Amino acid sequence: MTIRRVNSTGRKRILREDVQFFIRRDAEGGLGFDALLDLKDYKLPPDSKVFVEAYRQTSFMRFEYGSAAEPSPPSYVDRKLTEFSSPEGLLFRVKVTSTGERSGVLLAEGDRIPAADDEEQPNDRVPLLPPAPADLGQEIWRIDFAGSSGPLLLINKRVGDWKAVASSPAFRSLVYPAAMSLVLWTVFRDETRTTEDASDWRCRWLKFASGLPGVGDPPLKSEEEDVWTTWIEEAVASFARCHRMLDHYKASTVEADL
């Protein structure tokens, strides 16, 4: 007796390329978001209402985003994601709803849209540590600094499904903080370290690390290892905190036992 979902009202599907979400983190670690909505090609009634919904499991928030003719965000204070203590697994949905005769009819929807990190810019997404398969003998992973475009996270291709390994919570929580530390130490030892040239991978890594909560600017002028040790340790700790590495590791090991 299961009902098949029938789109009998011709609801339009909003494409992911037309909506983008960016998580913001304030100084206290609270979350908020920005959205870029481009609905002009969907031929929606100008007075129809636009809503953005953020959700994860049983947590949910809904935000009014003006009309289809003029999508307009609420103030940043009203775009805070107060129901969410972390951005992991957070998804967004956009709905356009009729206000006319058939008030409440869903005219268009885009669902299950993940957020980009706030370090990323809408049209300028460069992964800091892209994974790649490699023959590493009995090693499981290694950082490759040979390329000019930045480090690669090599994963032993004989490990099985290397992509699944790279994205698994246990691997990420064990490897990424260590990999981050390794990369930042390599940047420290490089004479050309800078935070000015965004096309340089070292610059992108320093900006990424310094943008983490509680980390601050890198000690660019210092050559003392102790000073860098403190800064790098703070950056790695903050990174692990933001991504709840321990929690994810524990969850993955418990689920593996279930």
Added chain:
Amino acid sequence: MKLHRFNEEGIKEFADFLDALEVNPGIPIPNQLLTNPALALPVSASEEIQNITFKNRLDFAQHLDRILSTVTGCDVEADVGLWSWITLLYFDQVCPAESNGFRKIRERARYIPAVSNFRKYYRHLLAGPYRVYRAHRNAPETALILLCGPLHRPGDIVEQIVARQEIITNPNAVALATKIYYDTETGSFRRGAASKGKGSARRLADVMNQFDVTWDLYWMTSENLLQKLPDEFENFRSKTRS
């Protein structure tokens, strides 16, 4: 007692107890694990929790929300060690002994939360009602259909509704379910609500699933939704008028 969370070893010990219980359903509850410093650490210096008996899932969720609302620095809902520890504390209520003194263990995710598994995360017998309460804390009485049962037996209605993200997060949809299926006189489900037949909660979930394609369900009140339900719900709908 101070509120604790199990570390990795503590979670494993608790899981070992559940395994042992399957083989020998009469073994005692290992309450000593709760305060073993090698297995459990206080969540903070201040939060206290008592082993009290709860009337139903709502009573528990309200009690725990008062305690957990003061916990900072962690994602409470996803904290496997915390929920495992709380489950052991209230084990007599989440897995009560039968008249012969034996306990019947059910799916593991009911006792140790599978927080990253979207098909199971809501099944935890304590984190489940806490999540529902948090999602509807502005008007928990409208979610009574999901919170009126005992801790150890949430019921099929809960499974049908909580498993659907679009329904469980929608106050109007949950209020509708409470309106048609909750019997205020008995404080429990109306007869037939948990069946697989016409007008049941299982059917409501299917119908809401279809409504969700056509309507913006967050825009509509529970009364709007009630009026739009097909005739098969008339038996329950008529009871909301009396």
